[in-house]
Amino acid sequence: xxxTALSVLNGLSAENDDAHRDRPNADIEFRQDTALCRIDVxxxxxxxxxxxxxxxxxxxxxxxxxxxxxxxxxxxxxxxxRHNERTDHxxxxxLWFNYGDVNGLDFWNNSGAVPLEKKCRxxxxxxxxxxxxxxxxxxxxxxxxxxxxxxxxxxxxETTCFVFTRENEQLYSIKRVxxxxxVKDSVVFGDSKEGLLGLRVARELEMPSGEPVALFDAxxxxxxxxxxxxxxVTGNYLGSNGLSGNSVWGTRGKWMILSGVIDTDSISVALxxxxxxxxxxxxxxxxxxxxxxxxxxxxxxxxxxQPVRRxxxxxxxxxxxxxxxxxxxxxxxxxxxxERFSDRFxxxxx
Numbered sequence: 203x204x205x206t207a208l209s210v211l212n213g214l215s216a217e218n219d220d221a222h223r224d225r226p227n228a229d230i231e232f233r234q235d236t237a238l239c240r241i242d243v244x245x246x247x248x249x250x251x252x253x254x255x256x257x258x259x260x261x262x263x264x265x266x267x268x269x270x271x272x273x274x275x276x277x278x279x280x281x282x283x284r285h286n287e288r289t290d291h292x293x294x295x296x297l298w299f300n301y302g303d304v305n306g307l308d309f310w311n312n313s314g315a316v317p318l319e320k321k322c323r324x325x326x327x328x329x330x331x332x333x334x335x336x337x338x339x340x341x342x343x344x345x346x347x348x349x350x351x352x353x354x355x356x357x358x359x360e361t362t363c364f365v366f367t368r369e370n371e372q373l374y375s376i377k378r379v380x381x382x383x384x385v386k387d388s389v390v391f392g393d394s395k396e397g398l399l400g401l402r403v404a405r406e407l408e409m410p411s412g413e414p415v416a417l418f419d420a421x422x423x424x425x426x427x428x429x430x431x432x433x434x435v436t437g438n439y440l441g442s443n444g445l446s447g448n449s450v451w452g453t454r455g456k457w458m459i460l461s462g463v464i465d466t467d468s469i470s471v472a473l474x475x476x477x478x479x480x481x482x483x484x485x486x487x488x489x490x491x492x493x494x495x496x497x498x499x500x501x502x503x504x505x506x507x508q509p510v511r512r513x514x515x516x517x518x519x520x521x522x523x524x525x526x527x528x529x530x531x532x533x534x535x536x537x538x539x540x541e542r543f544s545d546r547f548x549x550x551x552x
Contacts, residue, residue: 230366232336232343239329241336241343245368248272250529251297251376253343253364255329260312262329262347265296267401270372271531273464275471277402277492280313285420286433287405294402294493297527299380300327301499302396304349305357305389310396322352327360341366349382356385358515372532377547380523384515391513395487395503399473399525400495407437407462407471409447409490437462439488442540448490452504456483457544460494461534470535476524477548480513498523 231244239256242249248268255262267276278284280292293313302310304325312324326349333346342365349358365377378399405417414428440446442455450458456477461470473496475484485504487495501508515521526547528535 230338230341230368232338234334234336236331239331241334243343243366245270245366245374250366250374254296255331255334255345255347257328258314259295260293260314260324261298261300261309261327262345263296263298264376267297267529269464269467269469269529269531270374271467271469273404273467273469273531275404275407275464275469275529277404279418280315283418283420284405286417286431288408288415288491289418289425290491291402291493294400297376297399297401299362299378299399299523300325300349301391301398302394303392305386306392307351307357308396309349310394310400325349325351325357348385357389359383359385369528373528373530375529376527378523378525378527382515382521382523384517384519387517389515391499391515393500393503393511395485395497395500397487397495397497397499398484398523400487400493401471401473401527403437403460403471403492403494404464405492406434406464407460407469408435408492409437409439410435411490415491435462437490437492439494440537441486442483442544450486450488452485452487454483454485456548457540458486458488458494458496459535459540460488467531468533470528470530470533472528472530472535472540472543474526474528474540474544474547476526479523479525480521481511496525 229246233242241253243251251264251267253264266274269275276296279289292315293311300309302308307325309325328348330346335344342363344363347360348356350356360382362380367375369375410432414430416425416428419426439450440459441450442457457474459470459472479498481498484496484498487497501511
């Protein structure tokens, strides 16, 4: 099973290389700073995102994430707080992958804000820095990561390949294939709403709300008093199941779009599930305040009518997850367009 999973990773890079071998205009560049544990990903000379995998983080993240038009689509807090944005949930950092219940440990909610005396309730994901490989030909970054407890004991070993594509001048994508291998005698993923591939978006992509909210004041360096303020807040969700807005939370679907306007740019960010993922189609942990996540491992946490899900990996067994992220400028992604991307992603040789 492990051989098959690793073959998936190798095949992804090979397929991407073949698909883009004759597209010299789709230049993707990696600028790696090993001292800072950071890789900047540039498309046609413009920054798309930065992969950060240093020990100061509780998990590797992509931060920030830019739309092709140049707007930042991720929230700045906690790494680089920006004026008039929320400062809740310090574990929501850029674009990340982890889970809220792995052998009883919470990997999702871990952050620098957790008191030291409570750290043993949480897990963290540590990068094996020597494993990071950037491959310009296949437009990919590969790495190996260990999911560990507070004592540094390894629970899961993760091997992940990220592939970056310039779909067109106004649309970029990231494909992610992750292989998790149980290192302990058994690893149990409980039924938790906290997972799995998450993105925390900029204030403009939140949904307008009539509830008071405290926002960061860049002048004072502190939060303001809670107030009702949806100035420039324009986000809205649309799912493959046809639902939109707040109604999408806790529903299942093969893809989800979050669209809104930043400055004058109409932007969409989409997450796509893959039919080979466990639990397909996944549940959506998509909140109006800016958390956008797809969860392949939970059920009753979203729908009390469902049975509790418990995913068991015995030592040496693997679990593979495949997801796609789309970021578009200059107009919103449409339902029919997403259906085509979903079909193509489902049939690709990942």
